[in-house]
Amino acid sequence: MTRPVLDDLAVGDVVATRTLELDRPRLVRYAGASGDFNRIHWDEAFATGVGLPNVIVHGMLTMGAAVGVVEEWAGDPGAVVDYQTRFTRPVPVPATEVVLVEVSAAVGAVDAEARTVRVDLTVTHEGAKVLGKAQAVVQL
């Protein structure tokens, strides 16, 4: 498996993109795997009852799915030593639809001394950012 070469990287390089396809079954699957059974992620009546437009994607599912492209690019999932984000906008999931979330990963900073690269993730749904300051630090 190839690993990126730190000296070849420049700030602004787009290293990976992916379209995430999210639907209700995917949310239920994540609820089960993660243990996060908050009803706002699978019960439409409950979600709308607390003022949400619909069932919404777990922020942690979006966060976890987005970083996959960085793990794969790094060639070693254990190389992702730090990963943070803010959740800026909910992603509603209507009952029978597949919702698309676009992920783009670009080099945000290179630290030649520490041998780390900060990868900045741009994660959008219908053109609006759903994650803010989504940054993964990769040790190379």
Add this chain to the structure above:
Amino acid sequence: MTDTLPDAGFAGRVYPPTAPYAVGREKLREFAAAVGALHPAHHDLEVARGLGYADLVAPTTFAVVIAQAAEAQYVQDPDARIDFSRVVHADERFTHHRPIVAGDELVTVLHVDKVVHRAGIAMVTTRCEIAAGDQPVATVVSTLAVRGEDK
């Protein structure tokens, strides 16, 4: 209505270490499939060992499973006054001191770092220090925004 918001008196609280969480191979595969983590080191033992790991490697955000279980000590305490129908997840950060692998037995110490009231909203920040024995493994910092009843 300050008394419908989380109790600010919980800030600074540190909980006793949790019972050990045993990281299982099939749990890692299940979580990786759920988030769509395709790297074979989450699924294929030979690949993981080829990268130098003792066993399958956890996806970057897997530690949330361990952290949320630890956070339950606080957020499900009625005295903490965290109403989950009014909660929005504000931010999350994982710092890995070393990768989590299947076979790890992990103990978590939960810290309530901040409970800040501001304009009818409470921002609640928790920190989970996850360790294997004396060895730090991961730090998970999470902030919830909790709306008051008049918001």
